[in-house]
Amino acid sequence: xxxRVIFALVCCLLxxxxxxxxxxxxxQAARGxxxxxxxxxxxxxxxxxxxxxxxxxxxxxxxNKSLVEQIKQTPLMSRExxxxxxxxxxxxxxxxxxxxxxxxxxxxIEEKYTGGREAVPEFKAAYxxxxxxxxxxxxxxxxxxxxxxxxxxxxxxxxxxxxxSNLVKQAETATGKPVMSIMTDRKGTAxxxxxxxxxxxxSNLVxxxxxxxxxxxxxxxxVKATDLTIAMKRPFILSNExxxxxxxxxxxxxxxxxxxx
Amino acid sequence: MKxxxxxxxxKYFAPTALCKTRFVGACxxxxxMLSCHFGMSSEAxxxxxxxxxxxxxxxxxxxxxxxxxxxxxxxxxxDKHKSLQCNACHRIPTAWNAKRTFPDVADFPDHDxxxxxxxxxxxxxxxxxxxxxxxxTVCHVRAAPREDARFAxxxxxxxxxxxxxxxxxxxxxxxxxxxxxxxxxxTSSVRFVVASFTGPVDDQAxxxxxxxxxxxxNKTLAIAPLPISSPDPAMLYPFKSMPHSHDACxxxxxxxxxxxxxxxxxxxxxxxxxxxxxxxxxxxxKFAHAGGKGGHVMECTTCHINITRASTLRGLTPDVPIxxxxxxxxxxxxxxYPKAMTIEEEFAQNKKTGECTYCHTxxxxxxxxxxxxxxxxx
Numbered sequence: 242x243x244x245r246v247i248f249a250l251v252c253c254l255l256x257x258x259x260x261x262x263x264x265x266x267x268x269q270a271a272r273g274x275x276x277x278x279x280x281x282x283x284x285x286x287x288x289x290x291x292x293x294x295x296x297x298x299x300x301x302x303x304x305n306k307s308l309v310e311q312i313k314q315t316p317l318m319s320r321e322x323x324x325x326x327x328x329x330x331x332x333x334x335x336x337x338x339x340x341x342x343x344x345x346x347x348x349x350i351e352e353k354y355t356g357g358r359e360a361v362p363e364f365k366a367a368y369x370x371x372x373x374x375x376x377x378x379x380x381x382x383x384x385x386x387x388x389x390x391x392x393x394x395x396x397x398x399x400x401x402x403x404x405x406s407n408l409v410k411q412a413e414t415a416t417g418k419p420v421m422s423i424m425t426d427r428k429g430t431a432x433x434x435x436x437x438x439x440x441x442x443x444s445n446l447v448x449x450x451x452x453x454x455x456x457x458x459x460x461x462x463x464v465k466a467t468d469l470t471i472a473m474k475r476p477f478i479l480s481n482e483x484x485x486x487x488x489x490x491x492x493x494x495x496x497x498x499x500x501x502x
Numbered sequence: 503m504k505x506x507x508x509x510x511x512x513k514y515f516a517p518t519a520l521c522k523t524r525f526v527g528a529c530x531x532x533x534x535m536l537s538c539h540f541g542m543s544s545e546a547x548x549x550x551x552x553x554x555x556x557x558x559x560x561x562x563x564x565x566x567x568x569x570x571x572x573x574x575x576x577x578x579x580x581d582k583h584k585s586l587q588c589n590a591c592h593r594i595p596t597a598w599n600a601k602r603t604f605p606d607v608a609d610f611p612d613h614d615x616x617x618x619x620x621x622x623x624x625x626x627x628x629x630x631x632x633x634x635x636x637x638x639t640v641c642h643v644r645a646a647p648r649e650d651a652r653f654a655x656x657x658x659x660x661x662x663x664x665x666x667x668x669x670x671x672x673x674x675x676x677x678x679x680x681x682x683x684x685x686x687x688x689t690s691s692v693r694f695v696v697a698s699f700t701g702p703v704d705d706q707a708x709x710x711x712x713x714x715x716x717x718x719x720n721k722t723l724a725i726a727p728l729p730i731s732s733p734d735p736a737m738l739y740p741f742k743s744m745p746h747s748h749d750a751c752x753x754x755x756x757x758x759x760x761x762x763x764x765x766x767x768x769x770x771x772x773x774x775x776x777x778x779x780x781x782x783x784x785x786x787x788k789f790a791h792a793g794g795k796g797g798h799v800m801e802c803t804t805c806h807i808n809i810t811r812a813s814t815l816r817g818l819t820p821d822v823p824i825x826x827x828x829x830x831x832x833x834x835x836x837x838x839y840p841k842a843m844t845i846e847e848e849f850a851q852n853k854k855t856g857e858c859t860y861c862h863t864x865x866x867x868x869x870x871x872x873x874x875x876x877x878x879x880x
Contacts, residue, residue, distance in 0.1 A: 279859055292687040294810075346685045346754060381637050382670045387756040394759070398685065421676045424803065424810035432807040 245485040246495045253442050266488060271466030277443070278476040279429040282391035283452055287429065287480075289429030292341075295341050295435050295458075295479075298442040299418040302461045302488070303440045308412050312446055314490060315404060318457050322499040323397040332493065333362040341450070363393050399449055408446045430476070436464050443479070448494065455496055456481050460489035525787035573623045574636035576658045578672045579772055582619070588766040591615035605756070606748050607763070609655050610641045669778045670790075679812040683803075686712060713802040713809075717742035717749050719792050733826075740790040786866045789827075827861070828878045845879045 275297075277447040279290040286422075302309055317437045320343060324334050340348055355368040371381035372390075386394055409420045409499035440463050447454030458479050480483065481491050577583065593612070595605035602608050617624055620637055629635040634645035640658050643651040655658060657669055720743040745751070752763055761768020791798060801809055805826040812818050830839045833846045843860050849871070852858050858867040 247792045278863060294684060322816065344685055364580070376599075377603070377606065382692045383605075383753050383758050386754055387752075387758055391758065395685070404683070422680070422811060423808075424680075424687065426801045426803045428801075428804070430804070432812070434808060468877050469879075470828070470874065473829075 259324060265364075269437070272434075272439050273464035273466055274465060274469045274470045274472035275433040275436065275441075275443075275462060276356070276469075276476040277423070277425065277431045277433065277479065278308045278477045279425050279431075279458075281451055281456055281481045283454070285499070287482075288451075289425075289427070290449060290456075291425055291427040293445055294422050295426045295431060295433075295443055295445050296412075297404075297421040297423075297436065298412045299416040299420075299439065300442060300445065301440045302442050302459060302490070304440075305415065308408070308414075308415055309442070309444075309490070311458060312408060312444060312457065313490075315408075317448060317494055317497065318397075318400065319455070319496045320397050320450060321501065322497055323400070324393075325499045326407060327396060329393055330362045332359075333363050336361050340413055343401065343423070344398040345389060345393070346395065347397075350382060352382065355385070363389060364465055377491070405446050432469070434469065438464050438466050443477075448492070450496065453496060455493040455494050457494075458489060459492075460487060508626070511703075514854055532576065539629060541875075572636045573620065574639045576640040576774075584772075588763055592766065602749075604752065605763075606752070607766075610652065610658070616640075621657045624783075670775050671778045672775055674773040674776075675815060676769055676771050677815050679809050683810040683812070686715070688828065713742075716745045717755075717802075741790060786863060787822075789861070790865060800829075820866055824875050831861075832879075845875065849879055850873075 266361060271445065279295070281290055281295065282288075285370055295420075296367065298308070299303055320337065321334055324337065336342075337345075350361075354361045354364045358364060364385060367385045368381055370376060370388045371385050375381045375384065381428055391399075409422075412420050420434060420435070423433055425431045441459065442459065443462055444459045445457060448457040460479055462477055478487065479491075481490065481493050584625075591611035592615075593606050596607055596609040598608060600603040616637065623629050624635050625638040629637070636645065638645035638649075641652050642649055643653065657671075678853055720741045748763070751769065755761060755768075756763050789798075805822045806820055807823065807826065808821040824845075828845050829835075830840050831844050833843070833844045836844070848860050850859050851860065852871065856868065857864065858871065
């Protein structure tokens with residue numbers, strides 16, 4: 242009797258352990274990768290679109306119809322108009338434009354911009370205030386953004402992020418899946434990795450400013466399980482030029498002209 | 503000595519180390535009793551090292567006097583501590599021009615922050631039994647009068663250790679790389695690339711913000727298995743530093759931009775006590791950011807492909823795929839990068855010796871190359 246019980250127990254244990262091993266050894270579902278390459282043609286020259294964020298939304302363009310409409314209807318807001326409307330000086334707008342900066346955080350504020358011939362009035366005022374409080378010139382210059390008015394400091398960036406955030410929330414609510422995002426590097430390349438195979442909508446959600454225009458992409462891509470190395474050889478190219486192989490809606494709008502003060 | 507007690511400073515309590523004779527012991531008991539008496543009868547009695555001009559927070563309910571808790575281990579996570587605002591104890595900034603070159607939270611809270619609730623743990627007769635008030639050893643190395651030696655700020659005694667051999671933390675840092683990449687994004691052509699690494703800096707050119715604001719070459723962290731006689735000295739120092747002070751944050755978050763310096767919880771998230779790992783341990787690749795004979799000039803995000811997507815530090819890995827390496831280190835790129843070692847050459851070496859030691863340390867280089875590497879070589 243005892244041997245039977247022991248035998249039965251051993252059998253049960255073996256069965257449980259086999260099932261556990263089988264469970265842990267089940268291969269993970271294969272994942273997909275997209276190598277994104279974003280370009281645009283401006284004045285007969287094709288350029289890469291650097292440092293812009295793109296979003297991966299679950300489902301096709303048709304499945305995301307209402308969201309796509311919302312994206313398309315988002316009013317165009319240019320950096321220059323925003324800053325002019327908020328009373329920014331020409332010098333500040335020039336400083337931001339030089340490197341396509343959406344906020345003052347994109348580059349260090351050098352000494353020449355806080356005093357002297359090239360001074361940006363907003364920076365000079367903030368620097369003077371910072372120096373009064375902090376007493377140390379080097380720290381005052383580095384910490385200068387803390388003393389700028391919010392709309393001058395990062396108002397345009399914040400407003401744009403708010404619009405994007407609302408669209409992302411809408412997309413996540415509609416699809417029930419999180420929205421992944423990635424930023425292009427200086428060569429306009431970005432990788433969307435570890436994706437479930439399926440059909441996706443890829444968009445920058447809010448038009449990206451180029452020299453003279455704002456370009457909005459809403460594209461569709463079917464993602465299959467693949468290795469990154471293979472994905473690198475087959476980039477998904479977004480451009481403002483027509484490509485019959487790519488399912489994309491590209492909306493290019495000229496930037497509004499805002500008069501200098 | 504009696505005069506000192508009239509001034510109510512617990513710093514002047516007799517240390518247990520001196521209680522070796524009956525006389526001293528008797529004096530000690532008398533003074534303890536006196537101090538307890540005055541401590542209970544006067545609210546002002548708890549003032550210690552008060553800074554002039556600082557407003558004192560309202561007194562809190564006292565911690566239980568006869569508790570069995572020894573009070574030598576401080577936990578931010580206790581119910582009472584959790585119920586307090588950070589600035590109920592921490593002053594922002596502390597006396598910054600003495601300890602830092604910038605305004606900072608650089609020191610333990612003042613004595614009044616503790617005494618406000620823990621008077622009995624400091625001044626009661628029970629507290630004085632043994633080596634003195636155990637509560638002192640949260641910050642101080644020893645509970646003794648005139649003992650100024652303290653643990654490093656940020657590393658209080660939270661596990662009742664005699665000494666602190668390990669860097670224990672009670673807060674994890676939250677840092678969203680994605681948001682910061684958005685904010686510093688610019689399209690600054692070639693200068694951006696140079697600034698990303700350690701190339702010569704042209705005085706004329708602006709200093710663009712990018713990963714190098716926080717991550718600088720770190721010459722204190724060498725890759726252990728690599729021989730000192732490496733042909734490229736930069737290979738010895740493959741790591742970048744991580745920010746370890748508030749300085750990097752306060753540049754932008756000192757005030758007005760949330761989370762501001764007075765919102766500790768904006769970045770410091772309460773967690774279970776853990777041992778901090780301050781330096782990465784690299785056991786695999788020998789890659790040096792500042793190496794490559796000047797050839798490693800790509801932007802950080804070109805290789806760290808997922809970093810602009812990372813919204814948290816939890817689970818964050820460097821995420822450099824082999825495909826990022828073979829962008830340059832491949833036979834098909836020999837024209838562009840004539841001197842670069844290629845993945846094909848590494849595989850050829852592997853066939854001969856069974857190791858991949860050009861790119862990998864010995865312990866990893868002996869293992870079989872993963873399929874991703876074989877695909878990348880094709």
